[in-house]
Amino acid sequence: VLAFxxxxxxxxxxxxxxxxxxxxxxxxxxxxxxxxxxHVQSAVNDLQPWLDRLxxxxxxxxxxxxxxxxxxxxxxxxxxxxLLQAGAGVTVTDDPLGAGSxxxxxxxxxxxxxxxxxxxxxxxxEQLRVERVFHLQGTESDWATATTSGVEEIDRMIxxxxxxxxxxxxxxxxxxxxxxxxxxxxxxxxxRLHPEIAGPLVAGLDTDSGSLAVLAASVLRRWxxxxxxxxxxxxxxxxxxxxxxxxxxxxxxxxxRAFLHDALAHPPGLHIxxxxxxxxxxxxxxxxxxxDPATCPxxxxxxxxxxxxxxxxxxxxxxxxxxxxxxxDLLGAVVAPWLFQMTTRAPDWGWSQPEAAMExxxxxxxxxxxxxxxxxxxxxxxxxxxxxxxxxxxxxxxxEISGLMGWLDSILHDETIADELSQRALWDxxxxxxxxxxxxxxxxxGVGGVAGRGLNLAVGxxxxxxRAQFERHGWWGAPRPVDVVLSDAKKTxxxxxxxxASATAIAMVDALRSRGVTLTDPPGLPHPPSADDPATxxxxxxxxxxxxxxxxxxxxxxxxxxxxxxxxxxSYQTSDACHDLIR
Amino acid sequence: xxTARWETxxxxxxxxxxxxxxxxxxxxxxxxxxxxxxxxxxxxxxAVHLRAGADTWRGPTAVxxxxxxxxxxxxxxxxxxxxxxxxxxxxxxxxxxxxxxxxAGLRS
Numbered sequence: 001v002l003a004f005x006x007x008x009x010x011x012x013x014x015x016x017x018x019x020x021x022x023x024x025x026x027x028x029x030x031x032x033x034x035x036x037x038x039h040v041q042s043a044v045n046d047l048q049p050w051l052d053r054l055x056x057x058x059x060x061x062x063x064x065x066x067x068x069x070x071x072x073x074x075x076x077x078x079x080x081x082x083l084l085q086a087g088a089g090v091t092v093t094d095d096p097l098g099a100g101s102x103x104x105x106x107x108x109x110x111x112x113x114x115x116x117x118x119x120x121x122x123x124x125x126e127q128l129r130v131e132r133v134f135h136l137q138g139t140e141s142d143w144a145t146a147t148t149s150g151v152e153e154i155d156r157m158i159x160x161x162x163x164x165x166x167x168x169x170x171x172x173x174x175x176x177x178x179x180x181x182x183x184x185x186x187x188x189x190x191x192r193l194h195p196e197i198a199g200p201l202v203a204g205l206d207t208d209s210g211s212l213a214v215l216a217a218s219v220l221r222r223w224x225x226x227x228x229x230x231x232x233x234x235x236x237x238x239x240x241x242x243x244x245x246x247x248x249x250x251x252x253x254x255x256x257r258a259f260l261h262d263a264l265a266h267p268p269g270l271h272i273x274x275x276x277x278x279x280x281x282x283x284x285x286x287x288x289x290x291x292d293p294a295t296c297p298x299x300x301x302x303x304x305x306x307x308x309x310x311x312x313x314x315x316x317x318x319x320x321x322x323x324x325x326x327x328x329d330l331l332g333a334v335v336a337p338w339l340f341q342m343t344t345r346a347p348d349w350g351w352s353q354p355e356a357a358m359e360x361x362x363x364x365x366x367x368x369x370x371x372x373x374x375x376x377x378x379x380x381x382x383x384x385x386x387x388x389x390x391x392x393x394x395x396x397x398x399x400e401i402s403g404l405m406g407w408l409d410s411i412l413h414d415e416t417i418a419d420e421l422s423q424r425a426l427w428d429x430x431x432x433x434x435x436x437x438x439x440x441x442x443x444x445x446g447v448g449g450v451a452g453r454g455l456n457l458a459v460g461x462x463x464x465x466x467r468a469q470f471e472r473h474g475w476w477g478a479p480r481p482v483d484v485v486l487s488d489a490k491k492t493x494x495x496x497x498x499x500x501a502s503a504t505a506i507a508m509v510d511a512l513r514s515r516g517v518t519l520t521d522p523p524g525l526p527h528p529p530s531a532d533d534p535a536t537x538x539x540x541x542x543x544x545x546x547x548x549x550x551x552x553x554x555x556x557x558x559x560x561x562x563x564x565x566x567x568x569x570x571s572y573q574t575s576d577a578c579h580d581l582i583r
Numbered sequence: 584x585x586t587a588r589w590e591t592x593x594x595x596x597x598x599x600x601x602x603x604x605x606x607x608x609x610x611x612x613x614x615x616x617x618x619x620x621x622x623x624x625x626x627x628x629x630a631v632h633l634r635a636g637a638d639t640w641r642g643p644t645a646v647x648x649x650x651x652x653x654x655x656x657x658x659x660x661x662x663x664x665x666x667x668x669x670x671x672x673x674x675x676x677x678x679x680x681x682x683x684x685x686x687a688g689l690r691s
Contacts (some may be wrong), residue, residue: 002642012634017629023659026622032673033616037664040623043658046651053644 002248006058013054020047052347093457113164118189121431125161125189128154129197136239155244157199162204169211191216195223199241200510204558213258220272242276242283254289260304260495266463270311280326286333293337302349305338306359312360322453332369344400357407364408404433430500434568435463438507462510498539499569502528505546514520517557525549539569587588604686609677616670628656 023044027038132154165186180314190198202215223241249256277283280511287308291301312327335342339360341349346356363369408429432474439459504527528544535541546565550558632652635645 002644004640008639015631022626028619030667031668036662039658041661043655046655
């Protein structure tokens with residue numbers, strides 16, 4: 001494209017005419033300077049054609065394929081035209097010497113934005129916002145295909161404009177505008193911008209984590225206020241500044257943490273997290289980034305996760321924002337890395353185990369939250385220290401894993417969440433943890449060294465095989481009526497813990513044999529119980545058989561297997577009939 | 584002390600007058616050329632160059648214009664150089680002619 005300032009082109013044309021006239025006036029007939037006159041004529045020949053071009057350009061004639069502006073379409077050249085016209089007050093056409101729709105280089109856009117003063121910048125960004133809304137709404141059918149690319153292009157341009165500010169930091173000066181950016185009162189610009197456009201602008205700034213958090217919180221509060229003032233008849237917007245800001249925050253855990261602290265400290269609290277995003281997953285991603293155990297200290301995570309859970313369960317449903325149940329579903333992923341702090345390690349977060357478990361139970365009432373929690377099971381085990389050289393730590397890990405399983409099963413049982421989905425989810429989690437428990441227990445024996453990967457493969461293969469056997473034989477059958485499940489819940493619980501204990505033993509035996517350890521044979525391992533076993537206490541019956549079998553096993557395998565299955569069994573709440581029967 | 588005063592013939596007077604006229608003409612041409620060179624050098628292509636910057640326009644055409652102006656500046660400078668050289672040569676010719684005139688004793 002060719003961008004030009006019409007008045008300056010006129011002045012240039014006048015200057016050029018004067019210069020060409022001056023060159024013509026010095027021509028002379030003296031033969032001694034013939035070659036010089038040839039040079040003069042050459043200069044005139046170079047310049048002369050531009051007189052007509054400049055005149056036509058200034059008169060808005062002759063330029064080929066003039067593009068009507070703001071006329072629709074989402075292509076790059078079209079937007080460049082718009083940007084240049086809106087931003088610098090210049091006229092833009094296709095450049096006759098350019099190769100068709102030549103896009104501006106990104107650096108040119110940034111350089112252009114850097115030349116704008118505050119008012120020009122505000123005008124430009126406001127026009128971009130209007131254009132963006134136009135694209136988002138896509139009311140005209142022929143815009144249907146251009147909508148997405150148009151918005152993306154505008155967002156890309158906003159990012160380029162944001163880059164023109166250079167490094168931005170929030171100053172410490174009390175009151176007033178305290179955003180420091182070279183040459184521009186960015187604080188004033190951001191405050192005066194419509195939040196819809198301030199969001200993507202702030203998200204694109206090159207700034208430190210703390211500044212990003214403060215700016216994001218400020219923009220979202222304004223957006224929420226503005227939205228509150230428009231509600232009732234207004235449709236929920238197509239787009240929110242939160243979509244941009246949350247993406248930036250989720251990519252910067254420090255900023256995400258600072259943002260949540262800021263949100264908690266100022267009204268309207270965590271509503272700026274749960275009442276601003278179009279996509280709850282984007283908001284949840286901020287919480288996940290902020291509370292990622294890889295970067296977030298345990299105590300600080302408690303300061304964020306606990307209020308967030310309470311907010312989502314008790315406060316969500318802002319008066320002017322549609323209730324979105326997906327926030328509750330996504331709580332499973334939020335609590336997954338911190339399950340121990342919500343069960344066995346509750347004191348880490350300053351609450352008691354029953355208190356914590358009660359809150360976890362509230363989360364797990366929602367089946368989808370449970371599914372998310374199961375899906376994040378790798379994160380559940382993130383915090384389990386496996387120190388192969390420390391038997392005490394190994395033993396503690398075993399107890400923690402099985403203790404966690406016990407709490408989860410107990411919670412599901414107490415909450416009488418007996419639907420098929422929950423049962424299935426817990427079943428999946430149980431098998432996952434059986435693998436972990438068995439691997440840990442085999443390492444505990446010290447047999448075959450501390451080979452990690454090979455051991456995990458052996459255990460994983462065995463666990464998968466046992467699980468497949470259970471499922472193939474229908475021992476894990478079709479969902480049963482809820483009333484039957486409830487009446488039989490304790491027996492089901494007992495059966496399930498026995499299955500997992502049995503699977504743990506099988507996996508350990510398989511893994512030890514694969515390492516050349518000779519175990520008693522026959523008799524083989526006690527067969528895992530089936531769900532329709534008529535025994536009153538399935539676990540006790542199985543455990544008695546297990547003890548007989550263990551009598552024929554040599555150390556250290558005997559003690560390790562015994563410890564593992566006992567741990568798994570003891571972690572579970574037992575039915576009345578089985579109480580105290582398992583040591 | 585008296586210096587011998589030569590008597591000149593009519594022919595010598597005519598030659599002298601002719602040489603004087605040629606010298607004067609060469610000097611006049613040289614002066615004209617020096618003046619022309621000054622006018623060439625005064626052509627304000629730099630101002631055009633400055634006025635054609637990014638504040639005025641941007642794009643391939645703007646770049647091409649700057650290239651044209653740059654070529655024109657080079658041509659202008661070359662023209663001025665040639666004119667001044669030509670003027671110098673004319674002055675030198677006039678000087679040579681005057682020296683020849685003196686050497687021939689046609690003029691004291």
